[in-house]
Structure formats: C-alpha cells, structure tokens
Amino acid sequence: MSSDKCSDPCKPQACLIQDCLKANNYNESKCTALIDLLYLCCKSFYEANGPTALTVCCPKLNLLTLKLRQRELGKVDAELLENHH
Numbered sequence: 001m002s003s004d005k006c007s008d009p010c011k012p013q014a015c016l017i018q019d020c021l022k023a024n025n026y027n028e029s030k031c032t033a034l035i036d037l038l039y040l041c042c043k044s045f046y047e048a049n050g051p052t053a054l055t056v057c058c059p060k061l062n063l064l065t066l067k068l069r070q071r072e073l074g075k076v077d078a079e080l081l082e083n084h085h
Contacts, residue, residue, distance in 0.1 A: 008055050008056060008057045009041065009045055009055070010038055010041040010042055010045055010055060010057040010058055011057050013034065013037050013038040013041050013057070014038055014057040016034050016037075016038075017031055017034045017035055017038060020034050036071065038057070038058070039064060039067055039068055039071070041058075042055070042057070042058035042059065042064050043064065043068065045058060046058075046061050046064070
C-alpha cells in the first residue's frame with residue numbers, strides 16, 4: 001500500500017470537480033463533463049494498477065464500474081436533482 005510510487009494520478013480531475021461545484025452553487029449537473037473525465041481517469045488507473053489499487057480520488061472499482069455503466073445508459077445522478085426543480 002505504498003502511495004510514494006503513485007500519488008493520486010486523478011487528483012487534478014477531482015480538484016476540477018470541486019472547483020466546478022463551488023462555482024455552480026454545488027449543482028452537480030453543471031459539472032457532469034468533469035465527473036466523466038474523473039471516471040475515465042479512474043478507469044485507466046485501475047487498468048494500469050489492478051482492481052485492488054488504492055486512491056482517495058476514485059471510487060472503488062465495483063462502484064466505478066456501476067457508475068460507468070449507468071452513464072452509458074444515460075442515467076446521470078445530477079439529472080435526478082435537476083428534475084426536482
């Protein structure tokens with residue numbers, strides 16, 4: 001579990017999401033494209049480092065896989081919030 005070798009390669013994407021959320025009053029639907037970029041980075045991270053690799057910026061592999069599948073089907077979490085307003 002050595003984080004010296006690889007310290008959060010997806011941190012730049014995660015930081016962009018935080019900045020986007022702050023700038024948009026935490027309306028996740030405004031940051032969907034950045035969330036997609038993070039998920040793609042995380043997918044690459046797991047492909048390169050294995051399914052048990054650890055990073056604080058990415059969801060666990062099983063959750064990431066679910067999120068990617070939902071996005072392929074057009075089901076984005078932020079849309080649920082958007083529809084209630």
